Amino acid sequence: MGYPGKAKWIARPAASVALRYGLALVSVAAALGLARTFLYFHLPQPFTAFALSAIAITFWYGGTRSGILAALLSAIVRTYFFEPESDTISRALYDLVFLIFALLMTRVTRARNELEVRVAERTAELTRANEDLTLQIIERKQAEDALRQSEMYLAEAQRLSRTGSFGWNVPSGKIFWSEESFSIFGYDKALSATLDMVLQRVHPEDLALVQRTIDSASSDGKDFDLEHRLLMPDGSVKHVRAVARAAKDATSKLEFIGALMDVTAAKRAEEELHKAQAELAHVTRVTTLGEMTASIAHEVNQPLAAVVTNAGACLRWLDRGTPNMDEARRSVESIIKDGNRAADVIQRIRALSKKTDTQKLPIDINDVVNEVIALVRRELFSHQISLRTELAPALPVVLADRVQLQQVVINLVINGIESMQSVTDRPRELVIRSGQDNSDRVLVEVRDSGVGVDPETINRLFTAFFTTKPGGLGMGLSICRSIIEAHEGRLWASRNMGRGATFQFTMPSYRENIGRL
Numbered sequence: 409m410g411y412p413g414k415a416k417w418i419a420r421p422a423a424s425v426a427l428r429y430g431l432a433l434v435s436v437a438a439a440l441g442l443a444r445t446f447l448y449f450h451l452p453q454p455f456t457a458f459a460l461s462a463i464a465i466t467f468w469y470g471g472t473r474s475g476i477l478a479a480l481l482s483a484i485v486r487t488y489f490f491e492p493e494s495d496t497i498s499r500a501l502y503d504l505v506f507l508i509f510a511l512l513m514t515r516v517t518r519a520r521n522e523l524e525v526r527v528a529e530r531t532a533e534l535t536r537a538n539e540d541l542t543l544q545i546i547e548r549k550q551a552e553d554a555l556r557q558s559e560m561y562l563a564e565a566q567r568l569s570r571t572g573s574f575g576w577n578v579p580s581g582k583i584f585w586s587e588e589s590f591s592i593f594g595y596d597k598a599l600s601a602t603l604d605m606v607l608q609r610v611h612p613e614d615l616a617l618v619q620r621t622i623d624s625a626s627s628d629g630k631d632f633d634l635e636h637r638l639l640m641p642d643g644s645v646k647h648v649r650a651v652a653r654a655a656k657d658a659t660s661k662l663e664f665i666g667a668l669m670d671v672t673a674a675k676r677a678e679e680e681l682h683k684a685q686a687e688l689a690h691v692t693r694v695t696t697l698g699e700m701t702a703s704i705a706h707e708v709n710q711p712l713a714a715v716v717t718n719a720g721a722c723l724r725w726l727d728r729g730t731p732n733m734d735e736a737r738r739s740v741e742s743i744i745k746d747g748n749r750a751a752d753v754i755q756r757i758r759a760l761s762k763k764t765d766t767q768k769l770p771i772d773i774n775d776v777v778n779e780v781i782a783l784v785r786r787e788l789f790s791h792q793i794s795l796r797t798e799l800a801p802a803l804p805v806v807l808a809d810r811v812q813l814q815q816v817v818i819n820l821v822i823n824g825i826e827s828m829q830s831v832t833d834r835p836r837e838l839v840i841r842s843g844q845d846n847s848d849r850v851l852v853e854v855r856d857s858g859v860g861v862d863p864e865t866i867n868r869l870f871t872a873f874f875t876t877k878p879g880g881l882g883m884g885l886s887i888c889r890s891i892i893e894a895h896e897g898r899l900w901a902s903r904n905m906g907r908g909a910t911f912q913f914t915m916p917s918y919r920e921n922i923g924r925l
Contacts, residue, residue, distance in 0.1 A: 435462035804917035827858025
């Protein structure tokens with residue numbers, strides 16, 4: 409049986425038993441024919457050489473058993489077809505030669521067969537190895553093609569989303585930027601990214617913040633999330649956000665892997681949204697002031713009436729035969745006090761109605777509540793609602809816009825008043841509390857004893873254009889939540905255990921805000 413892939417010079421044993429043994433007969437017959445031909449021409453009789461050749465050929469191509477048969481046949485042919493040797497020793501030598509040659513050929517054939525098996529096995533191994541290598545090359549090429557395609561998709565996705573990636577090895581200071589990161593910072597990709605390149609682009613007003621973040625990340629090895637501005641060479645400003653996660657490289661050295669996002673468009677959209685919300689909030693305030701005309705008139709009328717009364721008293725003290733200067737002076741002082749009181753009311757009304765930009769300043773939340781109470785006192789009186797305040801003393805100041813907080817508290821109070829209009833079977837009471845929650849944030853609570861809130865709608869109260877009032881716009885609570893969230897706070901509503909509802913909001917203290925900045 410042949411072995412595919414062997415060299416042409418390697419012998420192949422005959423395919424069948426008949427052919428192998430037939431080869432023995434043919435080869436010995438050929439040796440006999442050649443020897444007889446030599447005798448016919450009176451040449452030296454070389455049958456032994458021919459027989460040995462026939463035996464070798466048979467061994468080589470027919471295998472061991474065919475070779476032994478050829479040796480036996482050669483001995484018989486030499487005995488019967490050629491003149492026998494003169495003595496027994498010569499015949500024995502000839503037979504011994506055939507036997508030794510047959511044994512040698514047996515060893516050679518076996519060695520040949522073993523070699524062929526090893527060659528075939530090695531060839532098969534090499535073939536399999538070659539096939540595996542070819543397959544690995546194909547798979548590697550496919551993987552490289554897939555990787556290049558993935559990189560192309562990633563680069564395009566980063567370009568479209570304006571999000572780059574970066575790596576920062578802290579001990580070596582080496583920084584890797586993706587193509588989009590170079591684009592965001594406005595650098596040529598041929599350059600090698602460094603921390604100096606980052607700091608050169610940072611807006612001067614944000615430089616200290618960025619430097620503190622870099623120093624803290626490199627020393628603490630903690631994740632960071634930083635938003636800051638870039639000042640580009642053409643004078644334009646970009647808003648970027650860098651988010652990174654700390655990790656260890658193969659040598660256990662600290663490194664950061666993160667994403668860099670150009671959020672300029674989002675910032676501009678946010679500013680436009682704030683402007684639109686401010687416009688809407690202004691309209692809401694003006695509308696609220698219109699609804700509170702009676703209360704405002706009452707608040708202004710009280711100090712003005714007091715001014716007139718005190719002025720009349722002052723004239724009477726002066727018209728006496730002996731003017732009472734002390735009483736007149738006290739009357740003038742009361743006039744001044746009431747005049748200032750009226751001016752304060754008008755100033756608060758003007759602030760609520762005036763369209764101004766947000767101005768966050770440190771303020772006392774209790775002052776805001778008291779200012780609102782002064783404006784809504786007439787509303788409470790006209791609706792026969794009693795007011796109870798529980799304002800905690802010495803609260804931390806908050807960083808906020810006073811007018812916007814006044815708007816929030818007014819809205820919550822007016823909502824509480826309206827919720828108690830139909831109540832006739834129990835006292836109408838509004839409670840305003842201030843204090844601190846478990847996280848030491850400033851807390852304001854407005855509790856009423858009205859009709860309460862439907863559990864199915866409580867989560868929709870702060871959704872724009874959702875309202876439970878006939879003819880309501882559904883924007884008041886939505887604006888209030890936007891204002892509180894813009895101050896890093898939280899506004900929510902809940903049902904009371906008995907009757908009515910409670911609206912609460914929390915805000916970080918001024919110290920907490922400064923720490924965050």
